[in-house]
Amino acid sequence: MENWSLVSVCVLLGLTTRWAVSFSSYSGAGKPPMFGDYEAQRHWQEVTYNLPVQEWYFNTTDNDLGYWGLDYPPLTAYHSLLCGHVAKLINPAWVELRTSRGFESAAHKLFMRTTVLFADILIYFPAVILYCIYLSDGSSKRKVATALCILLYPGLILIDYGHFQYNSVSLALTLWGIVGLGLGWNLLGALAFSLALNYKQMELYHSLPFFCFLLGKCIKQGLMGRGLLLLVKISLTVLVTFALCWWPFLSDPQLILQVLHRLFPVDRGLFEDKVANTWCSLNVLIKIKTLLSRDTQLLLSFALTLLSILPSSIKLLTKPTLWQFKLALVNSSLAFFLFSFQVHEKSILLPALPVCLMMNELPLMAVWFLLISTFSMLPLLLKDGLLLPYTVTSLAFLYLGVYLLSALDRSPEEELRLGSCHKRMQNYLSKHNLSLLVKCSFTVSLVAMAGLSFTSVVLEPPARLPDLFPVLVSVFSFLHFLAMLLYFNLVQLTEPSSKKSQKKTN
């Protein structure tokens, strides 16, 4: 078979899976008065379609911010506006001001699902294919296999096509940024990532590596000469992009402040629901939310986040290669997820994107991480009635990862890429034992995940501890994420300046 047909088969499999998952229910289906994220997205279409731009982020008689007020940056709002226009064409009742609240119908669900699919086809799929063809190593079949695995990552599919959100848009823009930087089209990369930031403020999780990578490139070219020119060009690109995105709001500083206030709601607390990060897990032992004041919490989380991303950022700055960049992206976004303020369980998709890009180099670790990340959202998925697609896509992804990428039968050095650290470890563990240890812990972790998923579904929690299973799930995932953070930091910091990594520059 030719390569183009293999690629199209992959794309079609990705699309088929997505559409098949979209048959399931969505968040807040038939649950008045607040419904869920599905209603939030529909409500934004209603608001942006009917109200002038200046009123979008303000509490007015027509715009009750208490009911799913817009709290994403302008690009999301424009996207909603576009969808709102299409919705108006098909059925005006879908976006009627006020009366359309909580509108639900089979046709409307179909429309909403289609908008997600369109966004995916237009920007996410091309970015993934481009990345795999031009920026991953190996035979053409290996590249296609990697693309298939990335496209079938269950977490993103379940949240976008089950729960309902447009995560693939901001992630795709980030991926375009990565592809741009990887191929040396720095300005395109900067443009794409600025757009991503303007689509979803959570993309800040990825911003430091982007900054360091670009700055590192400039420094390498000489800050006095060509590097400076590049730096100016990049800064201009970013500034212009931001200015264009924020154009309607620039007239009034009050407006900008209000939007920023909506984007960073500090008063919503350290964490919400059950999320697999440090604060929520710590909360099991110490009631940190009540113990410390809001400001101390904010400061603490900020300091810890900064501290944990600093090493990887500095390393990237001194060694701006694509491989380092990808590792830094993982380390930074994972650190943000674990330590920063006001994290949602869905934010695990942000570290998941760069981990997806490592599926070729570190198949076992990447598959492991991605499965855990999907599992960490289990309470949410169960609430949305997505048990069946969760089970099927996770099993399929596991099988695919193990079969296509042969994640389990590689030697440990190759697999773990621990470099010099590995040599030191060999004093205690032989090569064979290390490989066995990793595989055993992978298997044990899989079994535990299956067991916890099963008990969450089947067993009733004891009356005294109604949140027992969600807490178990999040603490279990948190421990994995913490270990993964350490591991990925280790990989990044111990990477020697060998030829192998040199090859990957641009």
Added chain:
Amino acid sequence: MAAPMIAEWSWFVALAFGVSFIKCLLINAYHSTDFEVHRNWLAVTHSLPVSQWYYESTSEWTLDYPPFFAWFEYGLSHVAKYFDKEMLVVQNLNYASPATVLFQRLSVIFTDLVFIYAVKECCKCCREDKGKDLLGKSSFILATLLLWNFGLLIVDHIHFQYNGFLFGVLLLSVARHFQKRHLEGALLFAVLLNLKHIYLYVSPAYGIFLLRCFCFTQNNADGSLQWRSFSPLRLVALGLIVLSTFAVSFGPFIVKGQLQQVISRLFPFKRGLCHAYWAPNIWALYNIADKALSILGVKLKLLDMSKFSKASMTGGLVQEFQHSVLPSVSPLITLICTLLSILPAVFSIWRRPNGARGFLRCMVICALGSFLFGWHVHEKAILMAILPLSLLAVESKEDARTFLILSTTGHFSLFPLLFTAQELPIKILLMLLFTIFSFSSLTKLFSKSGPLLNSVEVAYLLGLVPLELICEFVYPLTSWQHTLPFIPLLLTSVYCALGVLYSFIRLYLSVLTAPSTTGKAKSQ
């Protein structure tokens, strides 16, 4: 796909798992009334004594499959009771609780294991170039063409039926003939006939082949029949197997004196010439010719408008179709046409059997002949030709060409089965998936000898794209959607009928012009 061969058959397991995952994701998709049909049969076989099975008529979907299938449902019902007991109550019409849906869908997915096993056996019969790249191996291509068959996926796992299991038995029996285990093959086919009697259409190929290649043990040097080599022992063994299978199946009903009733349920001749959606066969063309002639006649004032019944204009929606110019067609005529259409092929394998491959070719012709000329044919019956033809497609270039035309048109003609907006993307995606795979892999397989299709065939197949756009996207927006809603169905079946007919003729030519020398080598 890219992994090194861990075990020889690991790719096969991956293909099977992959398609099973897709099937599981389709559990929540739309299902047709066939879902209720099978639920009702579960209830009937579970809660009534055997003597009542073919008399029960609470639901309009009475049991109209042969006894073995009823027993199959009976077996399933004993698992079903652990999911939801309510589905086993005959009076609970249109009962479809989530547990019922889950059970029925899973039952199809699990009984497909028979199909998967059969495909594996078929793949073993592939003639193979050793040491080729996995994606270019004919056994890999065959496995994908069968396991990922678009028609089976949508008919079984969206529309809802048990064809995968039934075709599994059919393909297994074919594989047994390839492996020269003829008695087993015959037994499997006899069982299959008692599971679903639609396979009677291919029984002439089976009968003649077994008689010719199994009961006669030797050929003359030129491949023709050697009368003296007749083995009565083999004939008796064969007859015993077939008769005892039928005895087990129908015996209980014969003893109770219900045979008449069972037969009348199995062969309901009250239905019309064409199924609700016209299958893409000769009668679709015949109907359209009749329509064209009558319109022409009225235009030229040769015919009197008032003579036509109004119903004839809504053809495709009503069961009975009144022909206004051409003579009406009776079941007997369709039967004669069917027999005439398969006779030359059957006669040809009697003269020059050409081994199991010749038999398979004849079987495809029988299936296609009955599809083209049969009475009240379902469009789903095209799978009976497409699936066995896959086996031939990976072995010769000409068959690959026929396969591509037949599978594309045949699968396209299944589109009207899924008419809900939600399933529209999935059927297009799966169709593209299968079509792109089959075209690229078969082209690669026979890449040495030039392109597979000629430009006319390519143009015809590409014509399906605008046809689909018109039928599903443009036409619903026009005002005709309300006055003439059947036009898209009609266009689809007429357009596809041409492709099916063309494939039939090509297959016939391949039988009649087959060099007899190859027959000598293989039938030994």
